[in-house]
Amino acid sequence: DAGVIQSPRHEVTEMGQEVTLRCKPISGHNSLFWYRQTMMRGLELLIYFNNNVPIDDSGMPEDRFSAKMPNASFSTLKIQPSEPRDSAVYFCASTRDSITYEQYFGPGTRLTVT
Amino acid sequence: SQELEQSPQSLIVQEGKNLTINCTSSKTLYGLYWYKQKYGEGLIFLMMLQKGGEEKSHEKITAKLDEKKQQSSLHITASQPSHAGIYLCGAATIAFQGAQKLVFGQGTRLTINP
Numbered sequence: 001d002a003g004v005i006q007s008p009r010h011e012v013t014e015m016g017q018e019v020t021l022r023c024k025p026i027s028g029h030n031s032l033f034w035y036r037q038t039m040m041r042g043l044e045l046l047i048y049f050n051n052n053v054p055i056d057d058s059g060m061p062e063d064r065f066s067a068k069m070p071n072a073s074f075s076t077l078k079i080q081p082s083e084p085r086d087s088a089v090y091f092c093a094s095t096r097d098s099i100t101y102e103q104y105f106g107p108g109t110r111l112t113v114t
Numbered sequence: 115s116q117e118l119e120q121s122p123q124s125l126i127v128q129e130g131k132n133l134t135i136n137c138t139s140s141k142t143l144y145g146l147y148w149y150k151q152k153y154g155e156g157l158i159f160l161m162m163l164q165k166g167g168e169e170k171s172h173e174k175i176t177a178k179l180d181e182k183k184q185q186s187s188l189h190i191t192a193s194q195p196s197h198a199g200i201y202l203c204g205a206a207t208i209a210f211q212g213a214q215k216l217v218f219g220q221g222t223r224l225t226i227n228p
Contacts, residue, residue, distance in 0.1 A: 004156075033216075043202065043218040056215065091156060102147060103216065105156035 002026075004106035006092050012112045018080040021109045024073055025094030033103060034067055034077050035091040043091070049075065082113045116141045116207050118219035126225045127193055135188045135222045137203035143183045145206030147216060152199045160188075160201075190224075198226045 005024040013019055025032050033048040047057040049069045057067070064083070069075040079086055089110050093103040117140045127133050137146065145164050149157040161170045163179035163186060170177050174191045190197055200223050204216040 042220045045215060045217070048215060093157075102159040102162055104159070105149075107156045108154075110154075 004092055004094055004104055006090075006106035006109050008109060009107060010110045010112075012114065013082055014114055015083055016081045017113075018078065019082045019086075019111060019113075021077040021090050021092075021111070023075045023077070023092030023106060025075070025092070026104055027073070029094035029096050029104070030072065031095050032069060032075050033093040033095075034075070035093065035105075036088045037091060037108070038088045046077070079111075082111075084113045087111055087113050116205055116217050118203055118205050118217060120201075120203060120219035120222050122222060123220065124223040124225070126227060129194060129226050129228050130192055133190050133193055133224070135201050135224070137186045137188070137219055139184045139205055141184070143179065143186070143205050146177075146179055146183075146186045147204040147206070148177050148186070148188055149202045149204060150199050151202060151221070157202065193226050195226050195228065198224055200224070 004026055007022045011019060031050050034046040035043050036046055037043045044059055046059045047067045048055055052069045052072060065079055067077045089108045091108045092106045095101050095103045119138045121136045125133060147162050148160040150160055151157045161172060161177045163177055166181040166183045168179045176189045179186045186203060188201060200221045202218050202221045204218045207215050207217055
């Protein structure tokens with residue numbers, strides 16, 4: 001199994017530009033999570049999906065952030081417009097519906113907004 | 115909301131020495147996950163604990179969940195350079211159809227000196 005795949009691995013963009021991060025979960029996993037990691041705030045859950053439906057987006061910082069999961073094998077996290085404070089590492093994780101099943105994390109996308 | 119506090123925040127030990135990392139929750143833990151992260155990479159699952167008093171081991175790493183299920187410890191015996199990295203504990207908050215939403219501690223940065 002290829003594991004959770006994220007792209008791009010690194011993204012540098014200018015303030016005001018639109019940024020789209022992509023995630024392909026592990027086949028057979030029906031829950032997907034987007035996290036953001038910064039030195040100041042640590043690892044924070046932004047949003048999670050179950051069976052492609054957004055369940056909890058309370059962690060999404062503001063309306064500039066949006067996430068979609070059009071099918072079981074693909075999800076996007078979009079920031080429009082981007083700001084320097086959005087600079088962070090964004091992780092995607094997936095898991096099966098099991099109380100004993102761990103979340104598998106992707107390698108992350110390091111976003112830098114200048 | 116549930117909060118996790120890890121201690122220490124950073125730890126430097128001599129190769130071969132034992133060490134312990136603690137994770138304390140503000141609320142009862144229904145599931146406690148330990149992950150390891152290397153710089154620039156995603157999180158690697160180590161262990162999950164659910165029952166009070168539970169203890170699990172993998173190679174030279176042992177994790178315990180106390181009887182009251184509000185604290186967990188991670189113990190490494192005879193540390194090696196490969197153990198270096200950031201250790202994060204994650205607590206399950208809401209179980210939606212089995213998939214657990216996780217809240218993470220700030221992490222403990224472990225350095226192993228030769």
